[in-house]
Amino acid sequence: MTDEPFTLAPRRTSRPVYVGDVQVGGDAPVVVQTMTNTDTADARSTVEQVVRLADAGAEIVRVAVPDKRAAEALPDIVGRTPVPLIADIHFDHRLALASIEAGIHGLRLNPGNIRDATKVRQVVQAAKERGISIRIGVNEGSLPPIPALADGELPPPKTQRMVDAALWEIGILEEMGFEDIKLSLKAFDVPTMVTAYREIASRVPYPLHLGVTEAGTPGSGTVRSAVGIGVLLAEGIGDTIRVSLAADPVEELPVCWDILKSLNLRQRGATIVACPTCGRIEVDLIPLANQVEEHFKALGKPITVAVMGCVVNGPGESRDADVGLAAGKGKGAIFRKGEVVRTVREDEFFSALLEEGRKVIAERFGEDAATNGEASTVGEEVIALTPAASRTLPGRAARRG
Ligand code: SF4
Incomplete structure (x- = not known):
């Protein structure tokens, strides 16, 4: 027996990728992230919230880019953020292209709603040229439609559909020689989510972003997230986590950190x-x-x-x-x-x-x-990280160096 920090199972080996200067996967500690809930078009409010989230322990923050106004605010937000930002894109691949143009550090795409491979390829090409990573974010609530079934054929189980959706989009990215990929396969139902992550973890080498989607209010959502994320982390699966609560996103961060502290994976604060x-x-x-x-x-x-x-x-x-x-x-x-x-x-x-x-x-x-x-309410970790709010992101070449 040892008093050293441990995981209950050896950590799965994953290919490291970068979101700005933050490494996800490989030998990096499990990264904590969350998402803003401001109107991204309101750059001032969004930056203020990003700073609060960073001070509470977020190492990466995602922002929704639902329309052109939001995309137009990104250059201002990216120029003032203390932590790397990911643009969350649904449906319209042109918003992904605009986000890349604005200097975003990472993208999240949902294979369930950009089903046109040509459009996905355009985004991948632009991401490749700028050296930014893409998370393929599969969500059980927005899976691609089930192909026509033969008479008597049963539809595939939901976990299989989630894994297939991820593999479909991974295939497009890999065909283009693009490997700066992260994956998430989120579900509200914890056994579904755990099964889907276990399956994809055994199939591909990419880092995994863990989360229980729409987990609920702070009480039940915390328990649901801790169980789903905790089970996988204890099995050595997972490279970055997000706890999704129906609350101020600042409340998500102590939960993330408490999950990591509970497994002795990271330490922050008392x-x-x-x-x-x-x-x-x-x-x-x-x-x-x-x-x-x-x-x-x-x-x-x-x-x-x-x-x-x-x-x-x-x-x-x-x-x-x-x-x-x-x-x-x-x-x-x-x-x-x-x-x-x-x-x-x-x-x-x-x-x-x-x-x-x-x-x-x-x-x-x-x-x-x-x-x-x-x-100060800002924690400090044994695994030293530069305090987020005082950090300025280096240029892209330096980040990847
Ligand atoms: S009072 Fe003593 S026995 Fe009771 S819960 Fe606390 S430590 Fe345990």
């Missing part, structure tokens, strides 16, 4: 271990756990803090965390790096955890990190 409380509890633990979470998340450093209500599991969890509390009646033991460092009264729980946590952060990241991060 991880709080808190007991659910039960009849043994003798302190007011739930408000304390929330207060601890709020403060350590604001510090933005990857640290694990345990807030435990009694001596049953408290010492064990606290020892495994960077900092921990095992509470008892009116007082509690404070742990740092596996050792009890002091015993404090209940009214000192929070300040003691904060103080010990700051010591751990200062040791790991320097004195400034233990104080400067307090005002």
